[in-house]
Amino acid sequence: MQTSTPLASNEHEARQLLARLAASPLPHFINGIAHAGSGATFTNVSPVDNTALGEVASGGDAEVDLACQAAAAAFPAWRDMPGDRRRALLHRIADAIEARARDIALVECMDTGQALRFMSKAALRGAENFRFFADRAPAARDGLSLPADEHLNYTLRQPIGPVGVITPWNTPFMLSTWKIAPALAAGCTVVHKPAEWSPLTAQMLVEIAHEAGLPPGVLNTVHGIGEQAGKALTMHPAIKAVAFVGESATGSAIMAQGAPTLKRVHFELGGKNPVIVFDDADLDRALDAVVFMIYSLNGERCTSSSRLLVQASIHDAFVARLEARVRQLKVGHPLDPATEIGPLIHSRHLAKVCGYFDVARREGATVAVGGRSSRTLTQGNYVEPTLITGAAASMAIAQEEIFGPVLTVMPFVDEADALARANGVAYGLAAYLWTADVGRSLRLARDLDAGMVWVNSENNRHLPSPFGGMKASGIGRDGGDYSFDFYMETKNVCVALGTHAVPKLGTA
Numbered sequence: 001m002q003t004s005t006p007l008a009s010n011e012h013e014a015r016q017l018l019a020r021l022a023a024s025p026l027p028h029f030i031n032g033i034a035h036a037g038s039g040a041t042f043t044n045v046s047p048v049d050n051t052a053l054g055e056v057a058s059g060g061d062a063e064v065d066l067a068c069q070a071a072a073a074a075f076p077a078w079r080d081m082p083g084d085r086r087r088a089l090l091h092r093i094a095d096a097i098e099a100r101a102r103d104i105a106l107v108e109c110m111d112t113g114q115a116l117r118f119m120s121k122a123a124l125r126g127a128e129n130f131r132f133f134a135d136r137a138p139a140a141r142d143g144l145s146l147p148a149d150e151h152l153n154y155t156l157r158q159p160i161g162p163v164g165v166i167t168p169w170n171t172p173f174m175l176s177t178w179k180i181a182p183a184l185a186a187g188c189t190v191v192h193k194p195a196e197w198s199p200l201t202a203q204m205l206v207e208i209a210h211e212a213g214l215p216p217g218v219l220n221t222v223h224g225i226g227e228q229a230g231k232a233l234t235m236h237p238a239i240k241a242v243a244f245v246g247e248s249a250t251g252s253a254i255m256a257q258g259a260p261t262l263k264r265v266h267f268e269l270g271g272k273n274p275v276i277v278f279d280d281a282d283l284d285r286a287l288d289a290v291v292f293m294i295y296s297l298n299g300e301r302c303t304s305s306s307r308l309l310v311q312a313s314i315h316d317a318f319v320a321r322l323e324a325r326v327r328q329l330k331v332g333h334p335l336d337p338a339t340e341i342g343p344l345i346h347s348r349h350l351a352k353v354c355g356y357f358d359v360a361r362r363e364g365a366t367v368a369v370g371g372r373s374s375r376t377l378t379q380g381n382y383v384e385p386t387l388i389t390g391a392a393a394s395m396a397i398a399q400e401e402i403f404g405p406v407l408t409v410m411p412f413v414d415e416a417d418a419l420a421r422a423n424g425v426a427y428g429l430a431a432y433l434w435t436a437d438v439g440r441s442l443r444l445a446r447d448l449d450a451g452m453v454w455v456n457s458e459n460n461r462h463l464p465s466p467f468g469g470m471k472a473s474g475i476g477r478d479g480g481d482y483s484f485d486f487y488m489e490t491k492n493v494c495v496a497l498g499t500h501a502v503p504k505l506g507t508a
């Protein structure tokens, strides 16, 4: 085939990979082997043109039960495997991910609509997640020595057991590794339920892991609809904890579903994250970061800064520069190296995002740029990058997570006003702050209701640092040792030195 442009060449390569994945319905992967399940399937479509990428096995109670039993049976041996052997195995998985990073990126682009410029890095970050937690596997059980006068207390950590991992469709490969790698490093076995709108790279991950030597049953993947396969997983008695990434409303449902079996839960949920720009900030760097943090990854990112709070004194000038940048963003095919914004994940999500443009207009805000689906790219779920100005804090576009390339701008007067606006939403995941005033940055970092605050920076990740949200944005933290705290039980052992007086009863 003639491949004349980088896009054509990338697409040709991607289509070959996709054809292999679509040869038969994408199976579950249970106890080390592909498993067709009951025969029920759902159709996976590409956001690029809404054509079918193939059928996917749709799991229910029976498949989830089989996977949970496999995870339970594999748990004792995996738990007892020496940490350095687990470390070596997880590094082999990282090696294999790196070797297939381009394949993963190409498939992810076609399955999710994310641009290749970002997905090529996301696949490599997946390998990095495995390496990071692999290196910590040998010491994951280490605890504290807490001596008292006549006793020595010491703590041990042990893996909690088989866990459920439920992931969303935005950057699914990277996010899955972020949850699965620490679980495996801790000594837990896993049943993974990937998002039904982006199942393909989860399949690549489980296959890669087994090719690298992961024992059967340690990582199992069950595809399916959230309210069927996902729900069954959260209710299964063999599953001791559920690590969930997705919408806040789904988190509430999972908490209720897991209550009868007292599931430990970890939730990474939605966000409506503010970026606050003061007039003393380095405005060139702030502008770059503002544009990047809402328009990269199609705005389908939990930590996207979807609310720009800009000081009134610089509002008009800053917004004028912002408008010019938004107009120049390149919307296109995700496999075109020039593309900055690809199609949204699904036609239903496109409709949801576009619905907010009508809401914005009805509520009296100004759609300064964009505000409609693409006029030129009509086959797929393409939307024009959108900038909304003149918004009031109470408007739906300033309160609700839109999860697309849509930025809502509001002016603020002073520090107190900025803080009140930033905190005045249900969410509390991330906040970004641009100012040259060190004292102000420290005060706001202290007072912002957000699990993560970046000062004069975009979302810069450091794997040992805690990642997670407050309020409706989540429960618990990932990253470094925080991940192990979730996947492990901490046990205290209290040993007497033999000198203390044991209380005597019945001696009188």
Ligand code: NAD
Pocket: 166, 167, 168, 169, 170, 175, 193, 194, 195, 196, 224, 225, 226, 227, 229, 230, 231, 234, 245, 246, 247, 248, 250, 251, 253, 254, 257, 267, 268, 269, 270, 271, 301, 302, 401, 403, 429, 469, 473, 474
């Ligand atoms: P979603 O909640 O619709 O689905 C996420 C997963 O949950 C899917 O696998 C789905 O099948 C499953 N699910 C749905 N209903 C279920 C149920 N009743 N029981 C068990 N599982 C169920 O979320 P989404 O639309 O796929 O993802 C987008 C959302 O994820 C956004 O709100 C985004 O902010 C959030 N997110 C948060 C973070 C974070 O770190 N805080 C990261 C990425 C995405």
